[in-house]
Amino acid sequence: MKPIFFTKMEGTGNNFLIIDNRNGYLTVNVTDQSIPEFVKILADSQLGAGSDGVILLEQSAEYPFEMRYFNRDGSEAVACLNGARCVVSYAFRLGLLKDKGKVASASGPIGYYYRGDTVSIEVAPPVDVKLNFSFTVARKKYNANFLRVGVPHCIIFVDDFKKVDVKKLGEAIRNHKTFKPEGTNVDFVKVDKDSLHVRTYERGVEDETLSCGSGTLAAAYIATKLFMVQSPVTCKTKGGEMVVTIKDKLYLEGPVKYVYDGVYYIE
Secondary structure: OEEEEEEEEEEOOEEEEEEEOOOOHHHHHOOHHHHHHHHHHHOOOOOOOOOOEEEEEEOOOOOOOEEEEEEOOOOEEOOOHHHHHHHHHHHHHOOOOOOEEEEEEOOOOEEEEEEOOEEEEEEOOOEEEEEEEEEEEOOEEEEEEEEEEOEEEEEEEOOOHHHOOHHHHHHHHHOOHHHOOOOOEEEEEEEEOOEEEEEEEEOOOOEEEOOOHHHHHHHHHHHHHOOOOOOOEEEEEOOEEEEEEEOOOEEEEEEOEEEEEEEEEEO
């Protein structure tokens, strides 16, 4: 059996398994075509270590490393912002990074600011922004907003975020014809004076997660565009608080934590 070493980290409850693959050790032992199935097993809490996603730290010609991100279901995504915050802390521990700089991702370079237990990341403004449209689910009309922060997000403002059936309604909206063929992440947002409560159904996890970095960023951006709050915005999730600052670029800051280092054996 061959050992695959990984580190489990979490950022406001969003948890990831990070593998240093700069030397290609993983892809020597797991073919690129087999990585999605490997990720599904590793991220499964019954068969593997359990996580919301898996991050591969890979070589980059221009930056200290490239972040390659896989959802829990094995699908590859262009970005994960809580994952980016965690992998920056992980790479800093390896001595790869300075206090600030940029790292590569499939969605383009991501800026970062490392502050120990807190990491802030910088991303370009969202695209494909669509405000105030509606669709129907189970004979009920929902007013929504849409944007793409690397990955797609549908933002729905609610009166009582605690009563939302995020799993059931999120799944229905994620697969709604409005968002075909790729589907969307779905964020249910409650405005509370100058802060936001955010709950997210994540595509690829296919369930609610304790927090979602891109969802939090997306919710804050839309809320400021609709003049509900002003930047910087404190965003409260089930897993903790993050702060979103909106300038010419968008900034997401929040805590990160090491959970444990582990090893997974493959045949």
